[in-house]
Amino acid sequence: MVALLLALSVLFLLPELTYAEHAGITRHYKFVIQLQNVTRLCHTKSIVTVNGQFPGPTIVAREGDRLAVKVVNHVQNNITLHWHGVRQFRSGWADGPAYVTQCPIQTGRTYVYNFTIIGQRGTLFWHAHFSWQRSTVYGPLVILPKRGEPYPFIKPYKEVPIIFGEWFNGDPEAIIAQALQTGGGPNVSDAYTINGLPGPLYNCSVRDTFKLSVKPGKTYLLRLINAALNDNLFFGIANHTLTVVEADAVYVKPFHTDNLLITPGQTINVLLKSNPHYPNAAFFMAVRPYTTGLATFDNSTAVGLLEYQPPNSSHPSNILQLFNPSLPPLNDTSFATNYTQRLRSLANAQFPANVPQTVDKQFFFTVGMGLDPCNKNQTCQGPIGAKLSASINNVSFVQPITALLQAHFFGKSDGVYDTDFPNNPPFPFNYTGAPPNNMFVGHGTKVAVLPFNASVEVVLQGISILGTENHPFHLHGFNFFVVGQGFGNYDPSKDPSSFNLVDPLEGNTFGVPPAGWVAIRFRADNPGVWLMHCHLEAHTSWGLKMAWLVLDGRLPNQKLPPPPSDLPKC
Ligand SMILES: *[C@@H]1O[C@H](CO)[C@@H](O)[C@H](O)[C@H]1NC(C)=O
Ligand SMILES: *[C@@H]1O[C@H](CO)[C@@H](O)[C@H](O)[C@H]1NC(C)=O
Ligand SMILES: *[C@@H]1O[C@H](CO)[C@@H](O)[C@H](O)[C@H]1NC(C)=O
Ligand SMILES: *[C@@H]1O[C@H](CO)[C@@H](O)[C@H](O)[C@H]1NC(C)=O
Ligand SMILES: *[C@@H]1O[C@H](CO)[C@@H](O)[C@H](O)[C@H]1NC(C)=O
Ligand SMILES: *[C@@H]1O[C@H](CO)[C@@H](O)[C@H](O)[C@H]1NC(C)=O
Ligand SMILES: *[C@@H]1O[C@H](CO)[C@@H](O)[C@H](O)[C@H]1NC(C)=O
Ligand SMILES: *[C@@H]1O[C@H](CO)[C@@H](O)[C@H](O)[C@H]1NC(C)=O
Numbered sequence: 210m211v212a213l214l215l216a217l218s219v220l221f222l223l224p225e226l227t228y229a230e231h232a233g234i235t236r237h238y239k240f241v242i243q244l245q246n247v248t249r250l251c252h253t254k255s256i257v258t259v260n261g262q263f264p265g266p267t268i269v270a271r272e273g274d275r276l277a278v279k280v281v282n283h284v285q286n287n288i289t290l291h292w293h294g295v296r297q298f299r300s301g302w303a304d305g306p307a308y309v310t311q312c313p314i315q316t317g318r319t320y321v322y323n324f325t326i327i328g329q330r331g332t333l334f335w336h337a338h339f340s341w342q343r344s345t346v347y348g349p350l351v352i353l354p355k356r357g358e359p360y361p362f363i364k365p366y367k368e369v370p371i372i373f374g375e376w377f378n379g380d381p382e383a384i385i386a387q388a389l390q391t392g393g394g395p396n397v398s399d400a401y402t403i404n405g406l407p408g409p410l411y412n413c414s415v416r417d418t419f420k421l422s423v424k425p426g427k428t429y430l431l432r433l434i435n436a437a438l439n440d441n442l443f444f445g446i447a448n449h450t451l452t453v454v455e456a457d458a459v460y461v462k463p464f465h466t467d468n469l470l471i472t473p474g475q476t477i478n479v480l481l482k483s484n485p486h487y488p489n490a491a492f493f494m495a496v497r498p499y500t501t502g503l504a505t506f507d508n509s510t511a512v513g514l515l516e517y518q519p520p521n522s523s524h525p526s527n528i529l530q531l532f533n534p535s536l537p538p539l540n541d542t543s544f545a546t547n548y549t550q551r552l553r554s555l556a557n558a559q560f561p562a563n564v565p566q567t568v569d570k571q572f573f574f575t576v577g578m579g580l581d582p583c584n585k586n587q588t589c590q591g592p593i594g595a596k597l598s599a600s601i602n603n604v605s606f607v608q609p610i611t612a613l614l615q616a617h618f619f620g621k622s623d624g625v626y627d628t629d630f631p632n633n634p635p636f637p638f639n640y641t642g643a644p645p646n647n648m649f650v651g652h653g654t655k656v657a658v659l660p661f662n663a664s665v666e667v668v669l670q671g672i673s674i675l676g677t678e679n680h681p682f683h684l685h686g687f688n689f690f691v692v693g694q695g696f697g698n699y700d701p702s703k704d705p706s707s708f709n710l711v712d713p714l715e716g717n718t719f720g721v722p723p724a725g726w727v728a729i730r731f732r733a734d735n736p737g738v739w740l741m742h743c744h745l746e747a748h749t750s751w752g753l754k755m756a757w758l759v760l761d762g763r764l765p766n767q768k769l770p771p772p773p774s775d776l777p778k779c
């Protein structure tokens with residue numbers, strides 16, 4: 210264990226972090242938001258970072274530990290941090306999405322994110338949740354099992370976080386501001402990155418290559434995280450088969466695959482068994498996007514190296530051959546479908562899948578793109594001279610000027626949000642057929658209210674307005690079960706009969722297939738206000754998000770406690 214923690218801390222150089230020796234402790238971290246000059250692709254930029262690190266520091270905790278992360282904002286931007294995938298049971302004040310659970314931490318201010326990790330172990334991550342700041346502000350969150358609890362798979366020789374991102378030569382804040390102003394699509398990234406490094410396929414980037422050095426014949430646990438802003442990614446390592454063992458900090462039934470798909474916001478643990486007969490060899494690992502639809506995208510490939518340590522390590526590595534993995538084509542929806550259908554909960558006695566078998570509250574949400582009118586005096590760059598927008602059930606979310614959770618808790622919701630988020634689309638159409646004539650969306654700051662402990666089913670129906678895309682949907686505050694998915698229009702009379710209520714995937718992020726649907730279920734056992742949104746940041750910026758308001762239960766331990774005294778104010 211000490212070796213693992215040392216390996217992790219050496220990998221990410223974590224001077225500030227301290228690891229205590231027993232379980233159920235409080236782990237204190239200090240995250241200073243500060244600018245740092247970083248050079249990639251021959252472009253030097255001043256970027257927003259945590260503690261000057263890019264990617265940010267790795268947090269390592271154990272199931273049952275409390276985290277107290279003191280964030281000090283030393284940049285001119287507002288910021289918040291989100292602990293992506295952490296259940297935040299009765300600690301919604303620490304969840305982080307700006308103007309949903311908190312007002313931003315303003316320049317010169319401090320806020321302590323204070324929460325306990327309950328019933329979760331595996332890989333998650335943390336990232337900024339304000340505008341597009343998560344383009345540079347992100348890092349792994351490793352949750353080890355309780356002391357003495359083994360993994361339900363072979364004990365790895367080493368564990369390595371591998372976090373994917375997107376590098377922009379320009380300023381991401383300027384890019385989204387420009388897109389919202391012109392109504393067109395935002396500029397795409399200039400490179401994908403593996404632990405912050407684009408690798409040798411880009412100009413001026415050979416030295417910025419992630420290298421994983423392995424010994425022959427050992428098992429490595431790779432903790433894969435997709436922190437990219439706007440892209441689903443395929444990943445593979447040449448000449449190596451991966452064994453998927455966990456997704457979103459939930460163990461899955463292990464399966465082998467050469468390549469995998471990871472959506473933005475998803476985390477996947479895989480076992481990599483190094484070949485006993487490959488000394489003095491190196492292999493590429495690669496990521497590149499999976500995408501459908503009409504939007505332009507960054508179609509480049511980031512690669513890193515898997516290097517076998519030579520028998521004599523003081524002898525320079527003699528790389529005989531370098532192999533490329535063969536990743537699926539950029540639009541390979543059949544690979545994506547096949548792969549995601551293989552993800553199943555472990556669902557055994559020790560790690561049961563507590564799938565809600567009955568449903569109290571049912572929702573049918575259309576999710577996808579739409580249009581906003583152009584200002585009369587402006588020329589807009591979206592389709593038909595309008596502005597790009599996005600909505601759920603035709604409601605494009607309007608960001609409030611104060612946090613929803615505070616407004617709710619203090620009974621001051623008037624003028625901040627409405628509680629009439631529609632359960633169904635306002636007008637039915639052939640969602641996956643020819644788009645309707647009117648592609649304009651409505652707007653509002655609406656929440657859907659759930660009684661405490663309600664069993665909730667949501668069918669997310671992709672629509673074909675302005676192309677069909679895979680929308681990686683992320684739910685805050687809960688894990689959901691993916692009980693069904695399919696293509697075309699969801700049929701409530703036929704499709705439920707094929708739902709998997711035994712061992713469906715459990716997680717916090719899952720892609721709605723292009724021109725298809727996903728049915729998810731969760732139990733609303735966590736009082737608070739919880740964002741649900743597409744994790745393609747461009748779509749979120751266009752309003753592809755909504756919030757659930759889960760009411761307090763009757764018992765004291767079913768109520769949201771009051772906010773911490775340092776909660777930022779708007
Ligand atoms: C970044 O580089 C600029 C220009 O060289 C310099 O003025 C600034 O102090 C640097 N910032 C940091 C945080 O090192
Ligand atoms: C975190 O919250 C717990 C429980 O409310 C409290 O006892 C503790 O003092 C808090 N820690 C910090 C650093 O704010
Ligand atoms: C977006 O890309 C265009 C074309 O390359 C460029 O002119 C513009 O400055 C970029 N916008 C930002 C905000 O970087
Ligand atoms: C790399 O640089 C060359 C020469 O400067 C240029 O022609 C090419 O377009 C660049 N490629 C990319 C991907 O930027
Ligand atoms: C790696 O795979 C390629 C084909 O994908 C094959 O030609 C090559 O021999 C393999 N290399 C090793 C070391 O097995
Ligand atoms: C990526 O897109 C560019 C511009 O559209 C195109 O020229 C290039 O061939 C594409 N590359 C790949 C690998 O698809
Ligand atoms: C490793 O290589 C170095 C330099 O080639 C040599 O001096 C040393 O004896 C070798 N060690 C072993 C254990 O073979
Ligand atoms: C994927 O892209 C290729 C090449 O651009 C194209 O020929 C093919 O029809 C596309 N497949 C799908 C399913 O869209």
Ligand SMILES: *[C@@H]1O[C@H](CO)[C@@H](O)[C@H](O)[C@H]1NC(C)=O
Binds near residue numbers: 547548
């Ligand atoms: C899914 O992929 C597996 C492994 O590559 C393959 O054996 C299987 O035939 C595929 N199933 C479908 C329906 O394509």
Ligand SMILES: *[C@@H]1O[C@H](CO)[C@@H](O)[C@H](O)[C@H]1NC(C)=O
Binds near residue numbers: 584
């Ligand atoms: C364009 O119209 C908008 C409102 O429709 C207004 O706020 C803005 O000032 C106008 N801009 C110009 C340049 O007239």
Ligand SMILES: *[C@@H]1O[C@H](CO)[C@@H](O)[C@H](O)[C@H]1NC(C)=O
Binds near residue numbers: 639641642643
């Ligand atoms: C919806 O559109 C699709 C694609 O055009 C078509 O195949 C399907 O029959 C349509 N469904 C209905 C109910 O009209």
Ligand SMILES: *[C@@H]1O[C@H](CO)[C@@H](O)[C@H](O)[C@H]1NC(C)=O
Binds near residue numbers: 287
């Ligand atoms: C920062 O947040 C505060 C509170 O919501 C807001 O008043 C202010 O305008 C924001 N500043 C910037 C630069 O976004």
Ligand SMILES: [Cu+2]
Binds near residue numbers: 745749753
């Ligand atoms: Cu989306």
